[in-house]
Amino acid sequence: MDCKKVAELLPAYIDQELGVGELMGIDEHLQNCPDCRREHAAQRDLGAQIKARASYFTAPPHLEARLRASLPKSNAAAPRRWTMQWRAPWLHTGIAMACALVAAWSLGLYVMQPSAQERLAEEIVSDHVRSLQVDHLSDVASTDQHTVKPWFNGKLDFAPPVVDLATQGFPLVGGRLDYLDGHAVAALVYHVRQHPINLYVWPASSHDVASTQTRNGYHLMHWTAQGMNFWAISDCAASDVERFAQGLRVAVNEPT
Secondary structure, three states: OOHHHHHHHHHHHHOOOOOHHHHHHHHHHHHHOHHHHHHHHHHHHHHHHHHHHOOOOOOOOHHHHHHHHHOOOOOOHHHHHHHHHHHHHHHHHHHHHHHHHHHHHHHHHHHHOOOHHHHHHHHHHHHHHHHHHOOOOOOEEOOOHHHHHHHOEOOEOOOOOOOOEHHHOEOEEEEEEEEEOOEEEEEEEEEEOOEEEEEEEEEOOOOOOOEEEEEOOEEEEEEEEOOEEEEEEEOOOHHHHHHHHHHHHHHHHOOO
16 A cells, blocks of 8 residues: 555544555555654644544523523413313323324334345445545455465455356456454455456355345345355446356355
């Protein structure tokens, strides 16, 4: 990672908004670059000074008394009781209707909440786009599966299956560490006619039903096999993503 790229990512690095691979890359760069270390320290100190000198305002003690004094007061206790008794049925009805509306609104919010799979799909789309924007598709660039697979040793607590699908039109070009769904994952990178395909792999806790979807112009496929989660994403044709997933399924399930 060069100084220009570090400068672009430094604010996000200080706010801890980067993936595992980017964090490791910046950490390594800062160890060897005094200029970037100074810039990192300057930005970090500036943020600390802003937080330390920010103005906070507390409401004055007499504000509550002024607000209470401004509220209307009733001098006729008996008529007030009669009015409250007369309006009690309407009051109860109003409260019941308000409770019903609140319950309906809460139910609507619950129904509209995205599922865990939908949130994960959105996270994968964001990560895929970020890897393209910062030109950080690979931590290890190689078309040799026997180079890419050992690279993950000691970096993950599982061994991701790495296969080469060049004969089917999907050459392997590298891999990287990434962070999804609250844990580190392996990201394997393939190409099809200059379109990158990110394949995210990590251990599965259950056997999920395979799914296909399109978000923001990107085609995603998800399935589980051999105890692993697989998520493939690309902006190539949906049929190419399907062919890639099918070829990968066959290769992963082949007996060794």
